[in-house]
């Protein structure tokens with residue numbers, strides 16, 4: 001499996017971090033987890049095959065995770081020759097079909113018809129969905145918005161968990177136990193702690209339960225970058241940890 005943090009930013013405009021997007025590749029399966037503003041151009045900048053994405057998995061409906069969906073669909077229609085003909089599966093919590101329909105209605109120019117076969121799978125938490133013969137996904141409800149979920153992707157004995165946006169939840173840590181990589185949001189410092197997000201120390205506590213082989217931090221609001229994130233995580237967690245940038249790549 002290959003993981004690339006395409007966008008490691010948030011709603012706060014940033015010179016080097018576009019909004020949330022993680023690319024997960026396993027064989028010919030190419031998944032985008034979230035698609036916030038700037039993600040599609042960043043995929044192009046990184047040389048990743050945006051034309052051949054097979055699945056988009058939405059963790060929740062906040063704009064910094066969904067606002068480049070239209071850019072992606074129109075890139076498939078008008079940004080490549082010939083236009084995309086392979087189907088696309090959009091995975092998300094209950095309400096995903098409605099979200100896509102509303103985006104398309106607002107744009108009024110056939111966003112969903114840009115791809116001939118757009119399939120929407122609204123997933124229920126703790127239910128495994130096979131994406132193909134080799135890759136499966138499972139969602140886990142997380143405390144952020146009503147619909148928010150984390151995702152676990154498994155392939156060939158490996159497992160990658162992406163938290164999406166979340167606050168601290170020991171049950172999320174237990175569900176993620178033993179994964180190879182935990183891609184974890186790390187939004188804010190303790191001085192600005194929010195009930196909707198994680199601080200570095202909370203990331204450490206979560207990782208202390210999950211015990212991933214690698215804790216990969218993302219979704220940084222600018223104030224958290226002014227503190228020593230890694231040291232604060234290490235107060236609670238002794239395992240490997242990295243602060244991701246746009247384009248950070250890891251193979252397992």
Ligand SMILES: [Zn+2]
Pocket residue numbers: 010011020062064065165219
């Ligand atoms: Zn977010």
Ligand SMILES: [Zn+2]
Pocket residue numbers: 060062144165
């Ligand atoms: Zn959010």
